[in-house]
Amino acid sequence: MKRFIASLLCVLLAAPGCATGMTRVQTTPRPPVSTADPSVLGDFARQLPLGSRVRATVSGNRVIRGTLLKRTDQALVIQPRARIAEPPVEVPFANLISLEQDMPSSNTGRAVAIGVGVGVGAALGFLLLIAAALGD
Amino acid sequence: MVLLAGAPAARAQGAAAPVSRADLSFSVGWFNAEKSELGSYRGRNDWYNRSLYGGAGFGWYWTDHLKTEIDGGVTTGADLFVYTPTVIEGRQATLYSTYTIGTSRFAISQQYQFYRNVWFHPFVSGGVDLTWERTRREDEVYSLQPVRTQPFDTRTELLARPFATVGFKAYFTPRAFFRTDMKIAFDTGVDEALLRFGLGVDF
Numbered sequence: 179m180k181r182f183i184a185s186l187l188c189v190l191l192a193a194p195g196c197a198t199g200m201t202r203v204q205t206t207p208r209p210p211v212s213t214a215d216p217s218v219l220g221d222f223a224r225q226l227p228l229g230s231r232v233r234a235t236v237s238g239n240r241v242i243r244g245t246l247l248k249r250t251d252q253a254l255v256i257q258p259r260a261r262i263a264e265p266p267v268e269v270p271f272a273n274l275i276s277l278e279q280d281m282p283s284s285n286t287g288r289a290v291a292i293g294v295g296v297g298v299g300a301a302l303g304f305l306l307l308i309a310a311a312l313g314d
Numbered sequence: 315m316v317l318l319a320g321a322p323a324a325r326a327q328g329a330a331a332p333v334s335r336a337d338l339s340f341s342v343g344w345f346n347a348e349k350s351e352l353g354s355y356r357g358r359n360d361w362y363n364r365s366l367y368g369g370a371g372f373g374w375y376w377t378d379h380l381k382t383e384i385d386g387g388v389t390t391g392a393d394l395f396v397y398t399p400t401v402i403e404g405r406q407a408t409l410y411s412t413y414t415i416g417t418s419r420f421a422i423s424q425q426y427q428f429y430r431n432v433w434f435h436p437f438v439s440g441g442v443d444l445t446w447e448r449t450r451r452e453d454e455v456y457s458l459q460p461v462r463t464q465p466f467d468t469r470t471e472l473l474a475r476p477f478a479t480v481g482f483k484a485y486f487t488p489r490a491f492f493r494t495d496m497k498i499a500f501d502t503g504v505d506e507a508l509l510r511f512g513l514g515v516d517f
Contacts, residue, residue: 260431262333262488292433296484296492303494303511306344 219274223249231280232256236273243280332375333431339493339514343367345389345417346507352396352413362415365392367508373425381425383439391416391450407457414450419443421477436482443499445473445506475499481510489516 226232226246234242234256244267248255253270254277345367350360369387376382394413401407423441451466481495491514499506 258431260333261433261485262431264333264431292484292486296486299494300492300511303509306509 219271219277220251222277223254223271226279231259233278233280234269234274235276236269237275239275242267242269330378332378334375334489334516336375336517337373337381337491337514338370338517339373339491339512340370341367341387341493341510341512343369343508343510343512347415347417348503348505349394349413349415352394352411362392362394365389365416367510369419369510371514378430379427381427381437382422383425383441384420384422386418386420388419389417391448402455402457405457407455410454410456412452412454416448418446418448423477423479425479427483433485434482435484437480437495439479441477441479443475443477445475445499447471447473473501475501475505477506483514490514491516 223246226249228246228248230246232244232246232254234254236242242256242258244256244258246254247257247266252272253268254274255266255268257266258264343366344363345365346361346363347365348361367387367389369385371383371385373381373383391414394415396411396413398409398411399406400409421441421443423439425437425439427435427437429435448468448470450468453464453466455462455464477497477499479495479497481493483491483493485491492512493514494509494511497506497508497510498504499508
């Protein structure tokens with residue numbers, strides 16, 4: 179049991195180190211806009227170039243992150259950013275609680291961080307299996 | 315069972331179709347089990363820790379967050395040594411017992427997966443684990459007389475226990491993922507701990 183607990187502690191202690199490597203670089207996105215006056219959101223949305231990344235919070239506090247495809251006087255059309263592609267979503271200004279430009283983090287850095295994290299996890303797992311086979 | 319019943323209910327509420335319908339995964343792992351019932355002359359360690367696990371699992375998504383999963387696997391045989399001071403025909407003797415324990419297992423569980431359609435999904439689950447535990451025992455008696463060996467028949471027991479799991483799926487393509495989890499089975503206390511690593515694919 180002592181060996182098991184010691185090994186488990188090693189994994190748990192190492193995990194935050196992996197997570198630290200995945201820390202996203204903080205940029206300074208534009209502050210969110212409130213819906214106190216819906217026309218403010220419209221004015222803000224019209225300034226955003228098509229293709230920019232946005233983060234929209236709609237009624238029910240649902241957050242949509244994606245790419246701005248189209249804007250009309252009444253709504254935005256956003257292509258959600260997801261693992262598996264999803265159809266574009268139309269977001270009427272009336273349902274919009276806040277809208278902000280989403281500054282992308284470095285995809286390369288994130289991919290490397292995920293790869294390192296998974297690699298370290300796999301290596302630790304392999305070492306634990308070896309320990310299990312040879313231990314006691 | 316309450317958890318399992320909740321999944322179809324969630325589906326009946328008209329939730330949108332999940333991003334993935336099912337997943338299949340294969341895992342290897344490090345298996346640890348508590349065996350205090352075998353004897354008290356093993357020092358303070360009542361666990362055996364040198365067993366490997368191999369298995370596969372299939373999950374069905376009722377919603378993006380609720381999944382019912384069945385999985386099965388086997389663990390390699392692990393030797394456990396127990397010695398017992400005893401008296402035979404008025405003489406002090408020591409009984410050395412070697413237990414070789416291996417298991418085959420089947421589990422059904424209900425899982426809650428956090429987030430939707432992202433690259434990293436933590437999850438928690440709970441369910442019931444059925445374990446067929448095979449125990450082979452061989453005793454050696456040490457006394458002033460020559461050593462005697464006494465084999466026993468292999469015994470198989472079926473154990474049903476609740477378990478809880480915490481882990482994550484990390485995707486490296488939109489459908490393929492690396493998965494790891496820690497599964498804890500309970501009896502009177504923590505009875506087993508299984509640390510698994512595996513690969514899988516969504517459908």
